Amino acid sequence: MQNAIKISDFQTTMGVNLPELQFTPLDDIPKRVSITRQAFLEHKTRDVEFRLIQLRKLYWAIKDYGEQIVEACTQDLNKPVFETETAEIGYLLNEIVFTTRSLHTWVKDERAPDIEFMFKFTSPRIRKDPLGCVLVIGAFNFPFQLTLGPVIGAIAAGNTVVIKPSEATPRSAALMQKIIERLDPSCYQVIQGAIPETQALLTERWDQIFFTGSANVGRIVSKAAAPHLTPVILELGGINPAIVSKNANPRLVARRMLWGKVFNAGQLCTSQNYLLVEKPLLSSVVDEFKKAYKEFYPNGAKGSTDFSRIVSKDHFQRLRSMLEHTHGKIVMGGTMDEDELFIEPTVVQVNSIDDSMCSQESFGPFIPILSVDSLDEAIELANGLMSTPLNLHPFGNKAEVEHILRSTRSGGASCNDGALHIPTLPFGGVGESGHGAYRGRASFDVWVHRRPITSSPSWLEPILSVRYPPYAGKLSGYRAIGLLKPDFDRSGRKLSIGWIPFILTLGGGSVKAGAFRGTVVALLCFICQALARRYPGLRI
Numbered sequence: 096m097q098n099a100i101k102i103s104d105f106q107t108t109m110g111v112n113l114p115e116l117q118f119t120p121l122d123d124i125p126k127r128v129s130i131t132r133q134a135f136l137e138h139k140t141r142d143v144e145f146r147l148i149q150l151r152k153l154y155w156a157i158k159d160y161g162e163q164i165v166e167a168c169t170q171d172l173n174k175p176v177f178e179t180e181t182a183e184i185g186y187l188l189n190e191i192v193f194t195t196r197s198l199h200t201w202v203k204d205e206r207a208p209d210i211e212f213m214f215k216f217t218s219p220r221i222r223k224d225p226l227g228c229v230l231v232i233g234a235f236n237f238p239f240q241l242t243l244g245p246v247i248g249a250i251a252a253g254n255t256v257v258i259k260p261s262e263a264t265p266r267s268a269a270l271m272q273k274i275i276e277r278l279d280p281s282c283y284q285v286i287q288g289a290i291p292e293t294q295a296l297l298t299e300r301w302d303q304i305f306f307t308g309s310a311n312v313g314r315i316v317s318k319a320a321a322p323h324l325t326p327v328i329l330e331l332g333g334i335n336p337a338i339v340s341k342n343a344n345p346r347l348v349a350r351r352m353l354w355g356k357v358f359n360a361g362q363l364c365t366s367q368n369y370l371l372v373e374k375p376l377l378s379s380v381v382d383e384f385k386k387a388y389k390e391f392y393p394n395g396a397k398g399s400t401d402f403s404r405i406v407s408k409d410h411f412q413r414l415r416s417m418l419e420h421t422h423g424k425i426v427m428g429g430t431m432d433e434d435e436l437f438i439e440p441t442v443v444q445v446n447s448i449d450d451s452m453c454s455q456e457s458f459g460p461f462i463p464i465l466s467v468d469s470l471d472e473a474i475e476l477a478n479g480l481m482s483t484p485l486n487l488h489p490f491g492n493k494a495e496v497e498h499i500l501r502s503t504r505s506g507g508a509s510c511n512d513g514a515l516h517i518p519t520l521p522f523g524g525v526g527e528s529g530h531g532a533y534r535g536r537a538s539f540d541v542w543v544h545r546r547p548i549t550s551s552p553s554w555l556e557p558i559l560s561v562r563y564p565p566y567a568g569k570l571s572g573y574r575a576i577g578l579l580k581p582d583f584d585r586s587g588r589k590l591s592i593g594w595i596p597f598i599l600t601l602g603g604g605s606v607k608a609g610a611f612r613g614t615v616v617a618l619l620c621f622i623c624q625a626l627a628r629r630y631p632g633l634r635i
């Protein structure tokens with residue numbers, strides 16, 4: 096709710112001090128990036144104990160600054176204390192504890208699957224290497240969760256990190272800097288600013304960029320990354336459909352859909368953008384929305400401390416314009432107050448999917464509803480608007496939900512629910528809603544390079560030497576044992592080989608090839624046994 100340019104000195108509300116946001120001077124940015132790059136090249140973050148210490152420090156910094164986090168979210172978004180405690184502070188603390196508990200397991204080399212017998216002696220394994228010096232660009236709506244969430248994984252994976260919080264929530268941005276300053280400053284830096292500062296960051300070379308925000312800025316980030324071939328994780332928005340069958344429970348539909356639009360005043364990327372409801376259920380769904388609104392906010396949302404405000408005037412005006420341009424009928428809510436950046440949870444019955452309320456992402460407390468004649472009509476409309484949204488909300492019986500899932504694509508799906516996403520499940524978009532997933536174990540995986548490693552022992556040389564020239568006479572051997580036999584015919588049908596040939600051929604192929612493979616296996620076993628007998632301490 097503050098303008099990023101007009102920021103006062105330390106402010107005190109209810110006795111809580113908050114730091115002032117100061118943009119990083121543009122000239123300082125390359126130097127600060129090179130500090131973190133240098134720290135990576137010095138292998139500071141390779142040590143797993145070092146990473147754990149940093150994560151534990153982060154845990155205690157978030158805990159110690161808890162009151163300030165609540166205050167910053169109040170000032171930036173009028174976020175209810177309950178929502179800050181659960182979706183910002185609690186969410187991050189849980190993610191850190193989960194990560195620190197699991198890290199020793201996650202970092203272990205993995206045995207490589209699907210390895211042919213002869214290569215097993217090269218000890219094939221997958222190592223989880225850090226990517227290097229990485230950039231995290233955060234969004235405004237859950238300023239702490241969506242900025243520090245990806246940072247937890249990046250630290251756990253052994254990267255050095257530069258963090259750019261959203262300037263749209265200046266109190267939170269400034270506080271995040273204080274929090275990160277508790278960690279090793281050579282490895283973790285916060286750069287503050289808006290477009291010029293972000294552009295300056297994007298001209299640097301990164302080993303990965305993790306961006307959360309709008310698709311338009313996502314495109315800018317991708318373009319900037321391309322010259323350096325930098326991988327980019329994009330966590331974008333979406334025009335998420337809710338598809339409601341006539342067999343759904345209208346009370347549950349209304350309560351769960353309303354929750355998605357009152358949590359953070361609907362500034363929630365996983366909540367539904369619009370509802371497509373089968374005609375017979377329409378009027379009862381609308382009635383249930385009115386009842387649920389009364390239950391959630393007996394005295395209306397405006398006077399309640401349990402309802403956020405819209406982040407800025409620009410977003411407020413964008414939302415107002417959406418409502419002003421609708422051809423639909425407001426059946427619940429509809430009030431707003433620009434001075435307070437308040438928009439009431441508003442249900443609008445629309446006549447077309449092209450209505451201003453459906454065709455763009457609202458990212459606010461709007462609930463447009465369009466009635467449809469069938470689930471298939473709903474599926475066609477939803478796929479036509481944005482075929483790859485971030486989330487999907489099918490409501491109905493098991494068969495109907497399955498049918499909807501099989502006919503659509505989306506980053507995730509909350510069946511018979513609003514914006515629910517379990518924190519340890521991988522989370523991310525597909526197509527227009529982004530790519531790459533994080534959270535829980537995925538937060539570690541998204542920040543590592545899975546490096547395949549083999550070590551060829553010298554005693555394997557007689558076998559490995561089949562690859563060296565001269566090649567004469569070697570091709571037939573390769574064809575006999577090196578080629579897998581297909582278990583399908585030319586029309587794509589699967590062939591069944593039966594048990595006896597399967598046993599005779601050691602898993603498939605011709606009897607001759609199987610016999611040859613068996614001889615090689617027996618020979619290798621014999622060599623290993625002989626070696627083990629001769630050198631009792633030898634480990635193979």
Ligand SMILES: NC(=O)c1ccc[n+]([C@@H]2O[C@H](COP(=O)([O-])OP(=O)(O)OC[C@H]3O[C@@H](n4cnc5c(N)ncnc54)[C@H](O)[C@@H]3O)[C@@H](O)[C@H]2O)c1
Binds near residue numbers: 233260
């Ligand atoms: N998938 C997710 O996890 C997720 C989460 C939250 C928000 N979102 C999406 O983000 C959008 C709203 O968030 P927002 O308003 O913070 O997004 P935004 O794209 O406006 O801003 C995100 C970040 O990009 C920076 N930025 C803005 N313009 C830029 C430019 N021209 N060049 C370089 N950097 C620039 C901002 O400083 C900010 O840090 C919605 O579309 C929402 O759906 C997605």
Ligand SMILES: CC1=C(/C=C/C(C)=C/C=C/C(C)=C/C=C/C=C(C)/C=C/C=C(C)/C=C/C=C(\C)C=O)C(C)(C)CCC1
Binds near residue numbers: 182364518
């Ligand atoms: C059950 C018992 C009790 C009561 C327990 C209670 C009341 C527990 C309440 C838990 C709640 C409300 C947890 C809420 C968690 C919310 C979370 C994690 C929100 C996350 C939001 C996210 C991830 C948003 C993301 C947004 C994105 C990505 C985009 O914009 C007792 C204690 C009474 C007794 C014992 C039993």
